Amino acid sequence: MPIPPLYGHEGIRNRLAGAIASGRLPQSLLLEGPRGVGKQRLALWLAQALVCEDRGKGKGEGCGACQHCKLVLSLSHPDVHWFVPVELSKKGADADKQVELVAEALGDELAARRERPLYEPPSGLASHNIASVRLLLRRLALTPALARRKVFILGDAERLVPQTGADAAANALLKALEEPPADTVFVLTATEPEALLPTILSRVVRVRVARLPDSIVAVFAQRELGLKSQRDVAQRVAAAEGRLGRLLATEDRAAGGAAAAERFRAAVQGDPVGRYAFALGQQPFQARGGFTDMLDGLLAQLRDEARAGRDTEKVVEAIAQVLEARGLAQGNVNPQLVGAVLAEDLAGEAP
Numbered sequence: 583m584p585i586p587p588l589y590g591h592e593g594i595r596n597r598l599a600g601a602i603a604s605g606r607l608p609q610s611l612l613l614e615g616p617r618g619v620g621k622q623r624l625a626l627w628l629a630q631a632l633v634c635e636d637r638g639k640g641k642g643e644g645c646g647a648c649q650h651c652k653l654v655l656s657l658s659h660p661d662v663h664w665f666v667p668v669e670l671s672k673k674g675a676d677a678d679k680q681v682e683l684v685a686e687a688l689g690d691e692l693a694a695r696r697e698r699p700l701y702e703p704p705s706g707l708a709s710h711n712i713a714s715v716r717l718l719l720r721r722l723a724l725t726p727a728l729a730r731r732k733v734f735i736l737g738d739a740e741r742l743v744p745q746t747g748a749d750a751a752a753n754a755l756l757k758a759l760e761e762p763p764a765d766t767v768f769v770l771t772a773t774e775p776e777a778l779l780p781t782i783l784s785r786v787v788r789v790r791v792a793r794l795p796d797s798i799v800a801v802f803a804q805r806e807l808g809l810k811s812q813r814d815v816a817q818r819v820a821a822a823e824g825r826l827g828r829l830l831a832t833e834d835r836a837a838g839g840a841a842a843a844e845r846f847r848a849a850v851q852g853d854p855v856g857r858y859a860f861a862l863g864q865q866p867f868q869a870r871g872g873f874t875d876m877l878d879g880l881l882a883q884l885r886d887e888a889r890a891g892r893d894t895e896k897v898v899e900a901i902a903q904v905l906e907a908r909g910l911a912q913g914n915v916n917p918q919l920v921g922a923v924l925a926e927d928l929a930g931e932a933p
């Protein structure tokens with residue numbers, strides 16, 4: 583099914599369409615703004631405008647009717663490469679194998695988004711790792727399959743992680759952003775642009791994407807989420823604060839994860855009995871999702887603390903421990919056990 587239309591952002595759309603029509607669109611763009619306002623949807627809109635057959639008519643917008651537009655709207659255009667953060671399940675595979683795994687993971691993710699276009703924020707472990715960068719570079723080297731140009735969308739670009747020993751790939755990406763091939767446009771999106779590598783930030787033209795007015799959020803809630811009752815709509819719209827993503831139930835999951843992480847940390851700082859009681863309170867296998875949400879909440883908090891300059895070494899170690907627990911929780915290990923071990927680890931370095 584086609585993805586939902588782009589809601590709002592008329593001002594930016596006009597500017598971008600004007601830039602396309604006059605051939606002045608920068609080739610490396612960063613769309614930055616709060617989570618859930620539709621930055622990646624806007625990037626897809628831009629990609630559609632860039633590959634549309636009808637672009638010659640001078641409006642700089644996708645027509646919505648040609649083959650190219652239809653393919654973009656069903657997330658199937660071979661020249662629109664949408665990279666999102668992914669989790670690599672198999673570590674230690676050789677470089678080529680890892681690129682294959684990333685291609686597979688991305689394919690799965692896009693297939694899921696075709697089915698269910700309103701997607702969740704990426705999990706705490708997902709990233710654009712060096713294998714993603716290598717895949718991007720391979721696709722960059724190809725001539726466009728169908729359109730006259732290629733568009734690379736790099737969602738949540740702050741998840742682009744530097745990796746030692748892979749400088750060649752990282753440098754190749756920087757070079758491509760600085761001087762993209764003539765037939766290529768890069769559109770990066772970020773919620774926290776200050777978390778982007780400065781070497782990337784200095785190579786892109788930054789475009790600020792603002793929150794949406796409540797009137798538009800309300801229309802989205804009614805049309806795309808099927809909310810009927812006036813009171814329901816009003817409540818959800820008020821809570822969304824201009825972010826469509828906040829309307830989705832998954833944000834409740836993130837909030838639930840954050841709250842559970844708070845309880846976990848409180849338990850960690852208590853006595854050993856309290857720690858075990860908390861760990862045993864974790865639901866066993868059936869409710870693994872809740873446990874990983876809690877770990878994601880914990881990761882988010884620790885990352886905030888690292889950014890705020892708290893004792894970095896300790897925070898980094900704690901992050902590593904949570905990541906390890908996160909890996910175990912995805913495997914076949916009982917969440918109660920993982921929780922108990924993690925609580926014990928973190929207790930040693932509570933602030």
Ligand SMILES: [Zn+2]
Nearest residue numbers: 634645648651
């Ligand atoms: Zn078109």
